[in-house]
Amino acid sequence: MMTKAHRTFRPIIFTALAAGVAAAIASLVWFNAYAAAGRLLTADPNAIPADRPVMHRAVTAGQAVYSRQCASCHAAGGQGSVALSTPALNDGDWLYGDGTPAEIERTVSYGIRSHHARSWHLTEMPGYIQATASGTHQIIPLTPSDIRDLTEYLMKLQGEPGDEQAAARGQTLFHISAGCWDCHARDAGGDRATGVPSLTDKIWLYGKGDRQSIFDSIAFGHAGVCPAWIDVLTPAEIRQVALYVYALSHPEDSGESK
Ligand code: HEC
Ligand code: HEC
Structure with a gap:
């Protein structure tokens, strides 16, 4: 037979249990997110596409960085722009390197013919009508x-x-x-x-x-410039946006669960 005390006590126990379970789930979710954030920066960037939870979070965050900093030149979906002479970033065709996440990250960090000493700046397209000097090449003018x-x-x-x-x-x-x-x-x-x-x-x-x-x-001639982002974005943002760019030509690796 139930006493009055029992009847008031049961809901309290139930609420306490439910709160405990909710707290455990929340801390598990938080811990997973925390661990994924940690793995983003400690892992080999080329290994991240295979780590679906980390990749998914990175691509989502990277898309926001891209919209803010890159879309104005490379277009919203990475198609590039004929008017601005920017390359497409979604076609799997690369001017620099083979398009691995680490190589994309390098380009994003230091830029192309930016003012950063580590940027890509090995060469440029000389102008032949006036024979503009190119760093390494003696250019003979063409008619x-x-x-x-x-x-x-x-x-x-x-x-x-x-x-x-x-x-x-x-x-x-x-x-x-x-x-x-x-x-x-x-x-x-x-x-x-x-x-x-x-x-x-x-x-x-x-x-x-x-x-x-x-x-x-x-x-x-031409000497296209992509800015260096190393002093503008955080290391996490650079990695996120590089992974987002990588995923543009590897949709199967975007981290979405199938
Ligand atoms: C001011 C315009 C501008 C902005 C902003 C810009 N880029 Fe670029 N980007 C360029 C140009 C121009 C090139 C081509 C340079 C050349 O001619 O070699 C380029 C090249 C690249 C390449 C090399 C592509 C290849 O085929 O190898 C990558 C990767 C890239 N940009 C990523 C980014 C990312 C990511 C951002 C944002 C964080 C960004 N860019 C912002 C103008 C820009
Ligand atoms: C010193 C190295 C160098 C030499 C020599 C050179 N090029 Fe280039 N060329 C480049 C680079 C680098 C680019 C890309 C420039 C950029 O990304 O802004 C380019 C771009 C071009 C483009 C534009 C390609 C495009 O996708 O729009 C054409 C066309 C071209 N070169 C033709 C020639 C021809 C023809 C010659 C010989 C008369 C020549 N190049 C000599 C380095 C060179």
């Missing part, structure tokens, strides 16, 4: 007609129809007198150790692969 020949050769490399004789002259210039191969490689496939773009893949940083844009690139 507008040479540059038109080179343009025809590059159109031919894309499989586009054009002036065959001009393309043949352009090929000789590319491989001998103008020395383009020295940076862009013999097969014009570019060099990801120095950030020199491929000229055969129909992916253009400057313009859309039309003759005028190619002519202008050769005539006036």
Whole structure:
């Protein structure tokens, strides 16, 4: 038989138990989050995509950093911008390195031709019409007609129809007198150790692969700049945004549970 004391006591015990269970769950959730935050900075960045909880949190946080700091130049979904001459970050094609999280993180930290001493700055595209000096290369000026020949050769490399004789002259210039191969490689496939773009893949940083844009690139040169973020973002933010960029071309690794 239940006494009055029993009846008032039972709900209290029940409430206490429920509160205890809730507190345990909360601390478990908090502990998991805390452990994941710790793993974000201590783990090898290339191993993080396989750690789904850490990756998921990083990509979510990285997206916010991206919207704030990167979307203005690289576009909201990482498509890049023809008007701003920024590369797409979502296509798995890289100017610098092979697109591992660690390599992306390096680019984000120090930038490209930024003022940071550790930025990527090994080379740039010389302007050939006035023969602007390039750090390592002695540039011999080209005439507008040479540059038109080179343009025809590059159109031919894309499989586009054009002036065959001009393309043949352009090929000789590319491989001998103008020395383009020295940076862009013999097969014009570019060099990801120095950030020199491929000229055969129909992916253009400057313009859309039309003759005028190619002519202008050769005539006036380029030295695209991505800022260094090491003094602007925290180490966690840099890693998060690098993982977000990595996930743009590896959606299967975004950490979403399937
Ligand atoms: C002021 C414009 C600008 C902003 C802001 C900017 N970038 Fe860039 N970024 C560039 C340009 C331009 C290039 C290409 C540089 C070149 O020509 O080599 C580039 C290149 C890159 C590359 C190299 C891509 C490749 O193919 O190897 C990565 C990665 C990158 N940016 C990430 C970021 C991230 C992440 C942010 C935000 C934290 C950011 N960028 C903000 C302009 C910008
Ligand atoms: C000193 C190294 C170097 C030499 C020599 C050089 N290039 Fe480049 N070229 C580059 C780099 C680096 C870029 C990318 C610049 C940037 O990211 O801002 C580039 C970009 C280009 C582009 C634009 C590509 C795009 O995706 O929009 C064209 C076209 C081009 N080069 C053609 C040539 C031709 C033709 C020659 C020879 C007359 C030549 N280059 C010689 C380094 C070089």
